[in-house]
Amino acid sequence: MTNSPFADLLLPHIAALEPYTPIQPFEVLSRQLGRAPEQIVKLDANENPYGPAPAVREALAAYPYTHIYPDPEQRELREALADYAGVPPEHILPGSGADELIDLVCRLTLAPDDAIIDCPPTFGMYSFDAGLTGARVLRAWRRADFSVDVERISESANQRISESANHESRITPKLLFLTSPNNPDGSLLDPADLVRLLKLPLLVILDEAYIEFAGLEHSLARWVLKYDNLIVLRTFSKWAGIAGLRLGYGIFPTWLMPTLWKAKQPYNVNVAATVAGLASLTHRAEIQRTVDALIVERERLYRALADIPFLHPYPSRANFVLCRVEGRSAAELKAALAREGILVRHYAKPGLENCIRVSAGRPEQTDALLAALTSVAG
Ligand SMILES: *Cc1c(COP(=O)(O)O)cnc(C)c1O
Numbered sequence: 001m002t003n004s005p006f007a008d009l010l011l012p013h014i015a016a017l018e019p020y021t022p023i024q025p026f027e028v029l030s031r032q033l034g035r036a037p038e039q040i041v042k043l044d045a046n047e048n049p050y051g052p053a054p055a056v057r058e059a060l061a062a063y064p065y066t067h068i069y070p071d072p073e074q075r076e077l078r079e080a081l082a083d084y085a086g087v088p089p090e091h092i093l094p095g096s097g098a099d100e101l102i103d104l105v106c107r108l109t110l111a112p113d114d115a116i117i118d119c120p121p122t123f124g125m126y127s128f129d130a131g132l133t134g135a136r137v138l139r140a141w142r143r144a145d146f147s148v149d150v151e152r153i154s155e156s157a158n159q160r161i162s163e164s165a166n167h168e169s170r171i172t173p174k175l176l177f178l179t180s181p182n183n184p185d186g187s188l189l190d191p192a193d194l195v196r197l198l199k200l201p202l203l204v205i206l207d208e209a210y211i212e213f214a215g216l217e218h219s220l221a222r223w224v225l226k227y228d229n230l231i232v233l234r235t236f237s238k239w240a241g242i243a244g245l246r247l248g249y250g251i252f253p254t255w256l257m258p259t260l261w262k263a264k265q266p267y268n269v270n271v272a273a274t275v276a277g278l279a280s281l282t283h284r285a286e287i288q289r290t291v292d293a294l295i296v297e298r299e300r301l302y303r304a305l306a307d308i309p310f311l312h313p314y315p316s317r318a319n320f321v322l323c324r325v326e327g328r329s330a331a332e333l334k335a336a337l338a339r340e341g342i343l344v345r346h347y348a349k350p351g352l353e354n355c356i357r358v359s360a361g362r363p364e365q366t367d368a369l370l371a372a373l374t375s376v377a378g
Pocket of ligand 1: 096097100123179207209234235243247248
């Protein structure tokens with residue numbers, strides 16, 4: 001592949017990208033593990049195991065217009081989202097998952113020699129999408145308790161020169177990515193830190209993918225109305241149980257909206273996602289019962305993991321618990337659980353050495369995990 005005479009046609013920064021390690025499809029895993037999909041306890045991707053509300057499935061089944069292109073302006077969905085998020089629809093842009101909006105914001109703002117400020121350990125898509133544009137990633141590491149380090153971020157924001165092995169170049173930091181609750185630890189951003197960070201000459205993207213699990217009262221979405229440099233991203237993937245349909249949305253300052261409308265793919269949100277999103281908002285009280293059940297399970301999971309001598313869990317406001325593994329290999333622990341049909345996420349990245357992340361599941365899934373951990377420990 002790389003030795004084709006046409007390989008030179010690729011942009012060098014794209015050809016040099018690190019390969020992305022995707023999650024294996026469910027069917028592939030099921031074959032590898034020799035277990036039927038319904039026998040697999042999938043706690044590795046923070047999906048809602050209860051799936052969509054029955055009314056959402058019914059709305060999808062009854063939808064008659066799959067042969068017609070979607071509304072490029074998503075008017076009905078944006079009205080419903082405005083009510084849900086507490087901001088006027090003029091500020092809202094739906095996307096094919098929040099992931100699409102991260103990519104869109106990067107493509108609107110970044111060129112090679114621009115930079116983003118990433119606050120690892122955190123979600124991987126910010127540095128991935130920045131890399132696609134050729135921009136640099138400046139890393140302002142979080143503290144040991146996963147809180148953001150405002151001083152480090154400010155230093156990065158003022159960094160103008162980058163020194164690499166054989167040359168130095170001028171760089172312009174433009175975007176700051178923050179996540180609340182943060183993935184993979186589940187901590188909330190302190191609003192006082194955000195106030196300070198919004199004073200920097202940066203566009204701040206606050207990713208609230210898990211905010212429903214912290215409680216919507218912790219959402220800072222309405223701050224977009226008073227700060228011209230704040231974007232808030234949200235998604236239906238985690239709370240509403242429709243990760244496979246791909247629906248997210250951004251809340252943007254008004255000055256940015258005309259450019260977003262011009263730059264987005266006209267039919268970026270498909271009709272199935274729209275129908276499911278609308279039905280989810282109509283039936284949100286029903287979905288909230290699964291969110292409440294997952295919060296109960298998260299707390300039970302945290303307490304049970306804390307009782308296991310080789311695990312050190314971190315408190316979480318999302319639908320997962322990050323756990324440091326002590327005195328044994330997290331990679332081996334993940335593999336041993338997989339042999340029992342239980343999938344968890346394993347990390348070996350800086351700041352997440354020897355860690356696993358476990359999604360909150362149904363009570364019987366927590367039971368299966370805890371039983372497997374006991375037998376693995378024995
Ligand atoms: C899962 C996740 C997303 C992606 O959401 P989609 O709407 O499914 O693209 C965004 N941000 C964080 C922090 C996530 O964990």
